[in-house]
Amino acid sequence: MNNTDLGLLKFITCGSVDDGKSTLIGHILYDSKLLYADQERALILDSQVGSRGGKIDYSLLLDGLMAEREQGITIDVAYRYFTTEKRSFIVADTPGHEEYTRNMAVGASFADLAVILVDAKRGVLPQTLRHARICALMGIRYFVFAVNKMDLTGYSEERFEAISLEIEKLVSDLKLANSVIIPVSATEGDNITKRGGNMAWYGGATLLSYLESVDIGGGKIEAGFYMPVQRVCRPDHTFRGFQGQVESGTVSIGDMLTALPSGETAVVKKIYVTDKQADSAVAGQPVTVQLDREVDVSRGCVLARGAELKTAGEFEATLLWMDNQKLTVGREYWVKIGAKLLPAVVSGIRHKVDVNTGALMSVDAAVKNEIVRCEIAMTEPAVLDEFRSHKTLGELILIDRVSRSTAACGVIEAVGKQRAESALSRDGALKQKPRDTPVDYKALKCGGFMQQVQKNNFSLRLKVVGGNLTADQLLTIAEISKKYGAGHVHLTSRQGVEIPFIKLADVEQVKAELEAGGVNTGVCGPRVRTVTACQGGEICPSGCIDTYPLARQISERYFGRELPHKFKFGVTGCMNNCLKAEENDLGVKGGYVIEWEKESCTFCGVCVKVCREGAITQRVVDGVDDIVLDEIKCNNCGRCVKSCPMDAWRGEPGYILSFGGTFGNLIAKGEQFLPVIKDKETLFRVADAALDFFDKHAKPSERFRVAVDRTGWNTFKKEMEAAYHG
Numbered sequence: 092m093n094n095t096d097l098g099l100l101k102f103i104t105c106g107s108v109d110d111g112k113s114t115l116i117g118h119i120l121y122d123s124k125l126l127y128a129d130q131e132r133a134l135i136l137d138s139q140v141g142s143r144g145g146k147i148d149y150s151l152l153l154d155g156l157m158a159e160r161e162q163g164i165t166i167d168v169a170y171r172y173f174t175t176e177k178r179s180f181i182v183a184d185t186p187g188h189e190e191y192t193r194n195m196a197v198g199a200s201f202a203d204l205a206v207i208l209v210d211a212k213r214g215v216l217p218q219t220l221r222h223a224r225i226c227a228l229m230g231i232r233y234f235v236f237a238v239n240k241m242d243l244t245g246y247s248e249e250r251f252e253a254i255s256l257e258i259e260k261l262v263s264d265l266k267l268a269n270s271v272i273i274p275v276s277a278t279e280g281d282n283i284t285k286r287g288g289n290m291a292w293y294g295g296a297t298l299l300s301y302l303e304s305v306d307i308g309g310g311k312i313e314a315g316f317y318m319p320v321q322r323v324c325r326p327d328h329t330f331r332g333f334q335g336q337v338e339s340g341t342v343s344i345g346d347m348l349t350a351l352p353s354g355e356t357a358v359v360k361k362i363y364v365t366d367k368q369a370d371s372a373v374a375g376q377p378v379t380v381q382l383d384r385e386v387d388v389s390r391g392c393v394l395a396r397g398a399e400l401k402t403a404g405e406f407e408a409t410l411l412w413m414d415n416q417k418l419t420v421g422r423e424y425w426v427k428i429g430a431k432l433l434p435a436v437v438s439g440i441r442h443k444v445d446v447n448t449g450a451l452m453s454v455d456a457a458v459k460n461e462i463v464r465c466e467i468a469m470t471e472p473a474v475l476d477e478f479r480s481h482k483t484l485g486e487l488i489l490i491d492r493v494s495r496s497t498a499a500c501g502v503i504e505a506v507g508k509q510r511a512e513s514a515l516s517r518d519g520a521l522k523q524k525p526r527d528t529p530v531d532y533k534a535l536k537c538g539g540f541m542q543q544v545q546k547n548n549f550s551l552r553l554k555v556v557g558g559n560l561t562a563d564q565l566l567t568i569a570e571i572s573k574k575y576g577a578g579h580v581h582l583t584s585r586q587g588v589e590i591p592f593i594k595l596a597d598v599e600q601v602k603a604e605l606e607a608g609g610v611n612t613g614v615c616g617p618r619v620r621t622v623t624a625c626q627g628g629e630i631c632p633s634g635c636i637d638t639y640p641l642a643r644q645i646s647e648r649y650f651g652r653e654l655p656h657k658f659k660f661g662v663t664g665c666m667n668n669c670l671k672a673e674e675n676d677l678g679v680k681g682g683y684v685i686e687w688e689k690e691s692c693t694f695c696g697v698c699v700k701v702c703r704e705g706a707i708t709q710r711v712v713d714g715v716d717d718i719v720l721d722e723i724k725c726n727n728c729g730r731c732v733k734s735c736p737m738d739a740w741r742g743e744p745g746y747i748l749s750f751g752g753t754f755g756n757l758i759a760k761g762e763q764f765l766p767v768i769k770d771k772e773t774l775f776r777v778a779d780a781a782l783d784f785f786d787k788h789a790k791p792s793e794r795f796r797v798a799v800d801r802t803g804w805n806t807f808k809k810e811m812e813a814a815y816h817g
Contacts, residue, residue, distance in 0.1 A: 093169065099180070100204060101201065102202050103204070106207050107208075111277040112208050115275065118278075119173075135394060146641065151385070171183075183201065183202060195225065196500055207219065211238050211239060211241050225461060228502060230486075237298060238254050258272055273296070274290055304671060314399055316341060317400060317483075319392075320394065321430045323388065323392060331385070333381075334377070338481070340396070344359050349394070350386045350394055351395055355387060356386075357384050358383040360382055376405075391429065408464070409502055409504055411460070413498060416431055418458075419455070420438065420456075424436070426467060426488075428486075429483055435468060438466045438756065441466065464504065477503055479609055484502070486500070505609075536615045537615065540593065547594060547595040553588045553589065554646075555621060556622055556646045557662070558623060558624060567607075567608025567609065571604060571608075585620075618652055619651060621815055622650065624638040624662040624663070626664070627664035629637060633664065633667055641662055657794075658676045658795060660676070661679070664681040665729070666681070675752050675758045678748065680747040680748075680749070682746075683745065684767050685731060685732055685740055686740075688738075689718070697736065698734065698740060705721075705724055706721045706724035707720055727747060751783060757796065762804070766815070780810055784807060
């Protein structure tokens, strides 16, 4: 194995003050023979006047400031690059003193893995807990807890086991999926780069061997392509390019991009990676993108394709407060998200997190080094997203408008104006209903809680748009199921997830913890249900449309709308019809509006062979080859477009709607009578009209299909056709 097999590992060392972070990294550098001869001589000489009685003080390799050497602590973040035979590393050695927590947070923001040191004599301290929470907040997914100074405990296995129990509780509280615990002695070198003979009872890996072998790949891949614009490059009147780093996905010449927040679209004309032209660019590359037309783009805007980013003026964020001045509601700051800098105000403080217990505490203000969840309103909408979905546009800093110092760093947890009432009372306890308040079962059902046979037990239906759940959401659902349910979930026939055996007494707590984990409850009863979708053209080769973004838009527009009866949307990407669009009250199916260009055709016959409907025939008239399309037989599947080697068949993606499909007690196939719809504006205009028709004509508890049958299909078709034509 060479040092490129697992790629560069960026890691941070942190923990409480004097836990031995600098000594540990210094010992790795020394033992691995990664010092120049003059560095080694200087280290030996400097150690003569140190605090170790002439023994080598490995921390001097990292602590370079005069104040650091005088006090024997780390103040600034020290970055070191080193390479072993198996891997390359960048390490950030961060300060442990509470006063310099902000410096530690800066180091954590760049790292993929955290090495958190714990003093074997003192155990897990408040600053240890704070650093672990900050690392988790910053999105670090891999943790090594190095129980240091084992030499001062006589290499006691019992002491190590006791501290391991404390660490395991912390790991459980923070829901850390990837963590290991290693006993070490940074001064003596035990289990740093080699085992030594003092801890024969420990059978795990040494610290360096673990760092060399840990695979941090396979993490969540962010949806779509997006690039925050850092600079508009205009060297002369003939060129206008947008410069930035590709944060996710790929971009190629010919791609259609959307400029956010304006929503304008344009096609990629040229791509430059540094100063060289390229056909495409991938995540991590700095690029200049030239578009085929002028669009409204400046620094702070975002170029995107399929990323499902949000534009909003309000959001909720979890912040690490780093300013000496208190955080108070109503105070104004600059907020920086991506490359966008906007005035903002803290409009509310939801709670702070107790670093010792993880408990949520109701507060009116926050002081330095506290972790709080806040509501923030900006002076204008910006392009952003939840941190768990898109990291770069989900992290932020607050800047004091007077001193220009960084007041806080944090991550976006929720976007938009919707705010749930705090689940906390002023003393930090959960709000409970008075005992004499009757249970509103109708409201519970409206919120997705369905009564079970077992008394006071509910099966909770979750909102799973388009069948998509992130790994983090799945972990949250699993935790809720184990903690409040029976330890399992039920997968419904409509891509839904239900958690059975939720107790009535736990309903509010379950809702609060699901919200904190980014999971929304579903709905039941007479209203628009969760939208289903296949994977669509973003993933499936057969897909004609991108189904999941459309499903999200439909959900945002209609989900939960009160109607005479339930109403279901289904979105499928092509004629394979995996989602059975016609079984929904309103089904959306992807297709192509096709046309044939004779000049490009070589009459190879491929289109005739792939057309399953027999709509395409090839013939010779007066010695001239010709292609004939039977538009009655054509179902707009687009196979001719996708298979034609000469691009003689051209296709424009569109939406084929069906109305009145049902499945269950009443089984009926939806009716299709409108032409293929080519734009979302028309699609939503027709959908609006269908729901308005249902609202207007249906009797209470009457299904959409029954209401149309009773009112008359001719009447319904006329209204839909009027909506189609605008």
